[in-house]
Amino acid sequence: MSLILITTDYLKPGDPVDVYLKEQGHETVHAPLRGRRDPDELVRLLDGVEGALIANEPMTAGVLAAAPALKAVVRSGVGYDSVDVAAASELGILVSNLPGINANAVAEFTMGAILAASRRLVELASGVAAGGWPRTDGHELRGSTLGLIGFGAAARAVVPLARAFGMTVLCRTAVEPGPGLPATDVEFVDLDTLLTRSDVVSIHTALTPATRHLIDAGALRLMKPGALLVNTARGAIVDENALAAAVRDGVIAGAALDVCEVEPLPADSVLRGVRGITVYSHMAGQTVEARAAAGREAAVELVNALSGRPAFRVNDPSAHRFRVTLDDPAGRTRAAR
16 A cells, blocks of 8 residues: 555545545545645655655655655656656656647637637726726637647647637747648748747647747747737746836737746736736636546556556656665665665
8 A cells, every 4th residue: 555645725634636646555645735835844745655646736855765665756747847757867857748638628619719809808897897898809819820839739639729710820940840731731940030930839849948038029039010829738837027128119010828937927927917917816727527538647657656667757767877775664665875
């Protein structure tokens, strides 16, 4: 039996995920992350825990090093930038994610955000709620150009939706797009070309050192004055100071952001109060259907990982040399320093 910590906020004691893990012989502890958590509290929660099922819980090198029993961490989603994967590998901790698990949900949200921004739906509804009757014109999508930065599962799922609205689709990707996609559906271009030609730029790439602040002041200046920026990937891919200034100064028309650098959005964020910028609460992949699938698949992956049979691992702890730590009460090994 392994002790499992669950911090994904929509998973609860007694739900199907909890029942499944207990049927597999494990004990569960729920500590949902809503907002921010002190690292010391997380270390305390991880005491004796062998498996962790997390959403965006920051699993830093210090936290991981202070959890000697931990064997496996599974993300109930796609991105895993909140986990120090290099440190996990050195410590012999396996890390997994669920690639493509919420692609359809993210794709639909992306199109919804594009529609809302293009037709100024949030602004209009807020005006009516405040007692007004705003009559501001918006723009149709038909005949416009959508630029996708990244071409993972979510971006690929956006393509047929955008094409159904009559949009031309461009894509910048650092990886081969692969076979099976009609050449007429997507035109692959470099980043500068995408930014210059697109009416809507939608971000779907991973956060890496190379993509941090990829969309900075220089990139924003390449975009059309009437262009919109949509981000459902990771907040730090966009330089928020540069974005706020660009929208305020009319460099671009606006932005719809489901993610930001610090979440929840701080009260003093530069994104607040800028007309044309709408910030959502990191919900693009959070539908009833996607949550059910993610919870189920994350539980299965964690059980398999604890048995040494992960299907979606993102690291290879076995590539590191290990030494037995005799005073480790969990009886496990740690990587040699």
